[in-house]
Amino acid sequence: MRRIGIDVGGTNTDAVLLDGDKVVFAVKCPTTQDATSGILDALKALRADPAARGPVDAVVIGTTHFINAVVQRRNLMKVAAIRIGMPASASLPPFCDWPQGLAERVRGEIFMLEGGHDYDGRPIVPFDTAGMRAAAQRIADLGLRSVAVSSIFSPLDPSCEIAARDILQEICPNVAVTLSHDLGRIGLLERENAALLNAVLHDLAVETVAAFRKATAESGIDAPLFLTQNDGTVMQAETAIAFPVMSFASGATNSMRGAAHLSGLDDALVVDVGGTTSDIGQLRHGFPREANAVVEVGGVRTLFRMPDLLSIGLGGGSHIDPASARVGPLSVGYRLTQDALVFGGIQLTATDIAVAAGLLDVGDRSRTASISKDMIAAALTDATRQLEENIDRMKTEAGDAPLIAVGGGAFLVPERLAGVSQIIRVPFGDCANAVGAAIARVSGEADQVFRDLTRDEAIAAALEIAERKAINAGADPRSLKTIEIEDMPIAYLPGNSLRVRVRVAGALSRIEASREVA
């Protein structure tokens, strides 16, 4: 299978072509304001190489476009919020903990309806379908075009949300509907927030995916398009239109997945050294360990599958403090090629130190002649100390572990680090994120509370749900592997209630992919 992986980062847009497991070609282009012309540039550069021509089976894009829209409050729609669960949870309506400016911008109308479920599947009260019909009519009258629906305990029983969607489709068929249970976890406010963020991005998702499609078509590529998700797996472009929030944190994940692929290691620490920051994470079974916590996006609390990462202010563009030789956390960022000494600037950066130390060969080395040997040694020692301290923080067990160093600033990682058994550098390591996008797999997840089952039975039941979801999303059933099993007994519930969360992933099914083309 030949796949193109593209990572649209803050500074560079990287593109790689993989044939099977092998990187055939890699290219870096500056990211552009509109993202898509940068993609077009990268694809053109890629296709200009004879080795990179010929048919392609899939194009996979990792993008920060949607999360940036939320953070920068751009291209957001007004939405309707429907909460089903009254008379419970009445005092904390949708948007109740949002930053005021953002809420004012996107809050269309709020509807709070009777319905929802208890943890054991019993309805709290019957679903108010008459109220739902009235809400749908009001949404049509107001001209709102995107709706988020959340219902109490919908991850356990989605029937109220599904009934709400059916009514919306009947009364206002052109409205885009996000159901909170499609986005995941238990935790009403956070799940509802994810659904609302998803709904406000609907128009942008339609436009962006269309632009990505245009960019690939214009480069003469006729292949299905996928977007990467936060957990290192992919979704078809159609799905990405429906679930833009699923791409929120895919950049760092892609980089870790790429590091796993390029090194052939499934269990290792990874450090991705960029221009401004170093992201440290841990691979388990080839996937980043996930943060099991609430994540704020643009000031909104959400529960997403996010990689557990430690980000420190250490990168190729980090300032060096002339007094202490401390590296970072300030950085010249994207101005590296103007501000660093070796590029004719006046700011002493980590890149200058690396050039002076002979670790890196860029720019004009003679401009580093005035940096003292002591300064070089002290700065490198400080970078080493920062890496050692924070790598140790990310480890989950004692003992030395291998570390894969990737990213454009990987030259700051020394040959030996305390607590690290081996430092692995890989070819194409500076494009690890695009490689991670290209090799991304398809996943499925289940998160449910089971009662009166043994632990094994509950996990088996959850696995079956997750596998079905993965296959529906385009995974090859024969390649499915379990990525994560987490079970959590629940306090104060009868019947030995057990909450089980399971994630599986498999290779993209080729048949499924080519069908989308046809």
Add this chain to the structure above:
Amino acid sequence: MNEPVLTEITLEDIESLAVGAWILGTGGGGSPYLGLLNLRRLYAEGYRVQLMSPLDLDDDDRVAVVSNMGAPLIGQERLADSRNIARAVEMQEEFGGFKFRAVMSVEIGGGNGTQALMAAAHLNIPVVDADCMGRAFPEAQMTSVAIGGLRPYPCTLYDPRGIEAIVTKVPSWKWMERTSRKICVEMGSIASTSKAPRTGREVKDWGIHFTTTAAIRIGRLVREANRLHTDPIAALLESEGGKRLFTGKVVDVARRTTEGFLRGSVAIEGIDDDRGSRLELSFQNEWIVAWREGKAVAMSPDLICVLESISGHAVGTETVRYGQRVTVVALPAPAVLTSPRGLEFVGPRAFGYDLDFRSVFEERAGAGV
């Protein structure tokens, strides 16, 4: 009726209370986050809460004792609602045929630390600066009022779909726990409750005093330290007379539920001064015993608090996970809990550990058994 000094609790105080109550939750009691959201909303709507000293109560005043009962996970879907807790208090008034002078939380630790404020806002009566635990504990009989042998009934339970229940009489606090827990489970494993009403005299004699202001003070210290990038844990220990037990990284978490409780243990591997050593914590919803090299070094009712090493914020038994950098500290228990009768209710044997209580603070304070 005497004229008490009433202090208005500011929204800033409530933000601090949420942080402090989570620390005093000693790992359990649920997060105060949703209670905080309720109060932010109530304050935005113009509601205000007044705080009164327990010493200002008249002997024959009535005080409502409130709590949200149930599984914290359920509370993440069926969200805490200030009107529900107020309704549970009104049910007591209707049943008893009297009016409450004030309201207090059964436990200041965790999510229940905000329940009294939520009820008080709607009922327009003050909150008493006291509670019945000075922390969080998993069961209804683990309170200062139970230790005091005070009457355990009646208890009201309210469910927003229209179920109202009153347990009018039980022979003991344990029976109250069992009976009300069964009702709570039928209600969907979450209910707003108003416990046996207390007189002003009882609160003065058996309430654990000034715990609301303690939670606010602790929270303020931590938030202030976060703002100034100073060490919140050092500030907390100095202010509260606490003791640092261990600093390390969580390396193992084992959880199971038995009889409805979340039990388990957490292993922490030492870093910095504690490198090469290991601390194990046993929990039953809350942190109960800390073991070092097989020896119990801290135990209930001393407060064992697990804090994120950098932020100083509390880590709960439901949210603790691999790799977290934590500092374990002990805070002294209220005296009523460490009395011989107190230890029968909340000492290590009440949690199934065959240990004689030995306070971490014994040497310093000469307290303990």
